Amino acid sequence: MIRRLAVAVLALTLAVLVPAAPAAAHNRLTSSVPAEGARLDAVPTEIVLEFAEALNPTYTQLIVTDAAKTRVAVSAPEVDGARARITVTGTPGDNVYTVAYRVVSKDGHPVQGSYAFTVGAGAPAAAPTTAAAAAPPATTGSAPTGPTALIAIAIAIAAVVVAGGAVAFWLSRRRRPAV
Numbered sequence: 078m079i080r081r082l083a084v085a086v087l088a089l090t091l092a093v094l095v096p097a098a099p100a101a102a103h104n105r106l107t108s109s110v111p112a113e114g115a116r117l118d119a120v121p122t123e124i125v126l127e128f129a130e131a132l133n134p135t136y137t138q139l140i141v142t143d144a145a146k147t148r149v150a151v152s153a154p155e156v157d158g159a160r161a162r163i164t165v166t167g168t169p170g171d172n173v174y175t176v177a178y179r180v181v182s183k184d185g186h187p188v189q190g191s192y193a194f195t196v197g198a199g200a201p202a203a204a205p206t207t208a209a210a211a212a213p214p215a216t217t218g219s220a221p222t223g224p225t226a227l228i229a230i231a232i233a234i235a236a237v238v239v240a241g242g243a244v245a246f247w248l249s250r251r252r253r254p255a256v
């Protein structure tokens with residue numbers, strides 16, 4: 078009985094903790110100009126990203142940052158089918174630039190990622206005293222699992238507590254002499 082209950086609790090915990098696999102293929106970046114890892118002599122005037130699925134202009138976000146995580150001035154994305162284009166409006170110089178995107182798939186699930194390209198000699202040497210403190214935490218490229226994972230863990234803990242209570246109740250009933 079206890080063993081069966083333990084197996085049931087374990088199964089429930091796993092079911093809650095293991096995130097559901099995506100039902101279908103999600104949107105993804107298929108190509109870009111400049112390409113990932115490209116080395117350019119000058120900052121491009123426009124950046125074009127091509128995706129596997131048509132984009133929803135309302136939910137298409139592109140940002141460009143330099144190695145110090147400073148945003149580069151760009152236009153709002155211009156969406157044409159599966160293609161998104163932004164114009165670089167600022168006049169940044171040599172650096173390593175990261176293009177971060179956030180789009181939605183046809184099923185409504187968000188997809189985000191990023192890639193980098195280098196202009197000229199790359200990132201200028203950072204000032205040693207403030208660079209470490211000023212750098213914000215990197216957030217690009219990771220799946221949005223933070224709050225969801227916490228909620229799942231809380232539910233799993235609650236399930237274990239409830240199951241534990243049931244076992245304790247069952248044991249206390251069992252020890253009591255039969256009436």
Ligand SMILES: [Cu+2]
Nearest residue numbers: 099100184186
């Ligand atoms: Cu999905």
